[in-house]
Amino acid sequence: MKSGSNLEKVLEGGHFAVTAEVGPPKGTSASVVQKKGDILKSCCDALNVTDNQTAIVRMSSLSGCVILKGMGLDPVMQMVVRDRNRIAIQSDILGAVALGIRNVLCLSGDHQKFGNHPTAKNVYDIDSIQLVKTLKTMRDEKKFLCGENISGEVPLFIGAVENPFADPFEFRVIRLGKKVQAGADFIQTQAVYDVDKFAGWMKMVRDRGLDKQVHILAGVIPIKSVGMARYMRDNVSGVSVPDEIVTRLEDAKDVKEEGVKITLEIIDRLKDIDGIHGVHVMAVAWEDIVPVIAERAGLLPRPIL
Amino acid sequence: MIVGTQKPLEEIWDMIKGFRKVLVLGCNTCVAICHAGGGKEAEILASLLRMKASLSGVETTVRHAAIERQCESEFFEPVMDEVRASDVVLSLACGVGVNFLADKAGDIPAFPGIDTAFFGAVEKAGIFKELCAGCGGCILHLTGGICPVARCSKSIMNGPCGGTSDGKCEISRDVDCAWYLIVERMKKLGTLEKLFEIQPPKDWSTGLYGGPRKVVLEHITAPEPPEKGKESQGGM
Ligand code: SF4
Ligand code: SF4
Numbered sequence: 001m002k003s004g005s006n007l008e009k010v011l012e013g014g015h016f017a018v019t020a021e022v023g024p025p026k027g028t029s030a031s032v033v034q035k036k037g038d039i040l041k042s043c044c045d046a047l048n049v050t051d052n053q054t055a056i057v058r059m060s061s062l063s064g065c066v067i068l069k070g071m072g073l074d075p076v077m078q079m080v081v082r083d084r085n086r087i088a089i090q091s092d093i094l095g096a097v098a099l100g101i102r103n104v105l106c107l108s109g110d111h112q113k114f115g116n117h118p119t120a121k122n123v124y125d126i127d128s129i130q131l132v133k134t135l136k137t138m139r140d141e142k143k144f145l146c147g148e149n150i151s152g153e154v155p156l157f158i159g160a161v162e163n164p165f166a167d168p169f170e171f172r173v174i175r176l177g178k179k180v181q182a183g184a185d186f187i188q189t190q191a192v193y194d195v196d197k198f199a200g201w202m203k204m205v206r207d208r209g210l211d212k213q214v215h216i217l218a219g220v221i222p223i224k225s226v227g228m229a230r231y232m233r234d235n236v237s238g239v240s241v242p243d244e245i246v247t248r249l250e251d252a253k254d255v256k257e258e259g260v261k262i263t264l265e266i267i268d269r270l271k272d273i274d275g276i277h278g279v280h281v282m283a284v285a286w287e288d289i290v291p292v293i294a295e296r297a298g299l300l301p302r303p304i305l
Numbered sequence: 306m307i308v309g310t311q312k313p314l315e316e317i318w319d320m321i322k323g324f325r326k327v328l329v330l331g332c333n334t335c336v337a338i339c340h341a342g343g344g345k346e347a348e349i350l351a352s353l354l355r356m357k358a359s360l361s362g363v364e365t366t367v368r369h370a371a372i373e374r375q376c377e378s379e380f381f382e383p384v385m386d387e388v389r390a391s392d393v394v395l396s397l398a399c400g401v402g403v404n405f406l407a408d409k410a411g412d413i414p415a416f417p418g419i420d421t422a423f424f425g426a427v428e429k430a431g432i433f434k435e436l437c438a439g440c441g442g443c444i445l446h447l448t449g450g451i452c453p454v455a456r457c458s459k460s461i462m463n464g465p466c467g468g469t470s471d472g473k474c475e476i477s478r479d480v481d482c483a484w485y486l487i488v489e490r491m492k493k494l495g496t497l498e499k500l501f502e503i504q505p506p507k508d509w510s511t512g513l514y515g516g517p518r519k520v521v522l523e524h525i526t527a528p529e530p531p532e533k534g535k536e537s538q539g540g541m
Contacts, residue, residue: 082459086506108466111458111476126506127461133503145506163467171465171488171500178463178503190467237468237475 002139002185003157005102006074007046009305010278011186011215016271017278018299019076019188019217020044020290022068024059033059033067039287041073043294045302046103048188048280051078055115062092065101076159077101080109085125086134086145093138097154105159105188106131129175129182132160136183158183163190164201166238173204180214187214188280191221191232193241195269202273211275218270221282222289223259226250260293267297306335306426307399308433309419311346318357320416321393325364327354328391329418330384330406331371332398339433341419342397344371350397350418375402381409388413423455441511441518447499449490454507456483462504 001008010017020040025032033049040047049064065075077096084092093104108128112120126134126145134145139154160179164172176187192198198218205211223229226249233241245262252258270276279299283290294300321327329351337343351369358365370387372380375398381388388394388406393414396403400421407415423435438455444462445452454460458476464484468475472489474482491497509515 108459108461108468110468113458113476122459124459124461125509127459127463128466129463129503130506134506161467166465166467167469167472167482167485168465168488174501175463175465178501182503237470237473 001155003102003155005046005157006305007076007103008157008185010045010303013303013305015045015278015303016299017045017215017217018043018294018302019046019048019278019280020287021048021050021280021282021284022064022287023050023053023284024061024064026056026058028059030067033064034071036287037068037071037073040290041071043291043300043302044281045278046074046076048076048078048105051080051107051109052083052115053078054110055082055112055117055120057116062096062099062101065096066099069100074103075101076103076105078105078107079131080107081124081126081128081131082109082112082122085123089126089131090134090138090144093135093154093156094150097152097156102155103157103159104135105161106135106184107161128160129178132158132179132182132184140183157185159186159188160184161188161190163238164192164198165190165194165240169201170204172201173208173210176205176214177208177210180210184214186277187216189216189219191219191239191282192266192270193232193239193245195266197240198270199273202275206275215277216275217278217280218273218276219280219282220263220266220270221284222263222286222293223249224286224289225255225259256289260289260296263293264297267293267299306338306424307401307421308339308423308425308435309336309341309399309421310339311341311350311397311419312417314350314353314357317350317395317416317418318354321354321395322358322361322363322365324392325366326390326392327351327365327367328387328394329354329367329369330375330388330394330396330398331369332373332375332396332402333371334374336397336399336402336419338427342399344369347371347397350395371397375399376405378409381406385409439512440507440509441515442508444504444507447504448487449494449496451483451487451490453483453487454512456481456486462507 022036049061051061061078065077068075106128112122135158137143139156142150162176229246229249232239249255281290329347331342331344331347333343347369351367354367370384374380395416395418396406397418403415403417424437425433425435428434435455440454458474469482469485472485474480
């Protein structure tokens with residue numbers, strides 16, 4: 001075991017993993033995080049705490065992770081390279097490990113232009129692939145980026161993201177390969193709506209043997225309303241929502257139920273794709289649907305390891 | 306070239322309205338090409354400021370002049386008397402020129418008339434595009450001649466990030482994704498496999514983040530070595 005985290009145990013044990021997302025509050029209340037943790041605890045193996053997602057200031061991921069850890073849950077600390085240089089990143093990792101965090105997900109982070117401080121200066125000292133490699137070096141060689149020694153162990157299960165729907169399509173697999181080579185243990189993908197395109201990407205992943213080297217969890221975002229579907233189709237860069245899904249929601253009497261059905265159909269098809277080792281459900285501001293989805297998708301109970 | 310745009314008239318007026326003798330000093334190189342701060346722009350701005358002054362009932366004389374480059378000492382000679390006779394100099398050079406002028410102007414304030422934006426090229430008439438960020442450690446040989454430091458919104462070394470879509474950057478449909486261009490160009494060059502390697506963290510210390518930079522050419526600045534004696538020249 002690299003980290004001994006629950007997520008690592010589930011994935012290494014060959015189980016189909018379920019993870020979900022906890023967005024921390026735009027405020028100081030620990031109970032917001034606890035409430036989400038309570039809703040999600042019995043239907044997930046690990047919970048990602050987002051890091052100032054879409055560049056909107058929220059409670060830090062590390063704090064959210066500590067709160068979940070205190071409830072006996074297995075948090076995944078998301079870390080973007082937008083806001084920290086290599087000094088702050090490595091320092092935060094030491095602190096996170098000291099506080100019992102074992103999973104870290106490495107991301108570029110959305111450009112600050114989208115957030116609530118669009119005039120901020122970004123950092124981007126290292127990129128997300130370099131971050132993966134940094135964490136691997138910290139864990140395996142117990143060394144900082146500069147080559148100096150770290151005292152103590154750095155048990156980490158290292159995650160990265162990939163967006164199979166971004167351009168250039170053929171290069172995305174190469175880039176995934178770079179993340180694996182850098183040391184990613186698991187991958188959480190961008191939300192999948194176009195399962196055919198995703199399956200095509202997974203075939204390229206298998207052709208390169210990458211599915212044997214890394215655990216891939218497919219991203220899923222349940223759609224709550226027609227407006228949300230349209231917004232995701234038209235405005236979210238790198239997400240591909242087929243028109244058919246939008247039409248189904250437009251025609252539905254019970255839009256939420258239709259959204260859940262669509263999600264279940266997607267999960268069903270994802271389960272059948274070779275090399276998919278789990279799903280990552282990002283139900284932003286709709287956390288209470290996750291247990292329902294997990295139940296109806298036949299993903300419960302979660303293994304106790 | 307260095308690209309900039311002229312500041313709004315109101316902002317300039319706010320800077321200089323307390324002064325009686327204003328010199329608007331253009332620069333006839335980069336900022337003339339981008340129609341922001343050459344001699345012609347200095348002349349136009351000076352007359353706008355004179356109008357502004359008379360409308361505001363302020364007694365102000367606004368003169369204008371321009372030199373070839375405000376980043377080299379020799380070009381300043383012909384205008385230094387005029388500079389010294391002013392209460393303020395509004396420089397229409399890039400930030401380099403304003404700084405350089407400030408170093409020379411003694412107790413006369415040097416104010417900026419343009420917002421200096423970037424190092425760029427003239428894509429076509431009227432369109433200027435940022436292409437280099439002066440990072441001090443060029444890696445263009447690794448990226449097909451397309452700069453990820455200046456042209457990727459996140460300056461990443463192992464792109465493209467997950468935000469690229471239809472060849473555009475996540476920040477705007479009007480901005481090309483540098484990494485999309487890099488991948489396409491490397492394909493064309495037959496060197497795509499160069500991108501399979503993980504690029505290590507960049508050394509940013511040679512750039513904006515390592516403290517003020519200076520290039521010293523020793524062969525030009527160093528005193529002449531003393532002439533060697535004939536004996537040693539002839540020996541061995
Ligand atoms: S790599 Fe550095 S020096 Fe080369 S073009 Fe880009 S910013 Fe300029
Ligand atoms: S979309 Fe392209 S240019 Fe924009 S930040 Fe990502 S890699 Fe850089």
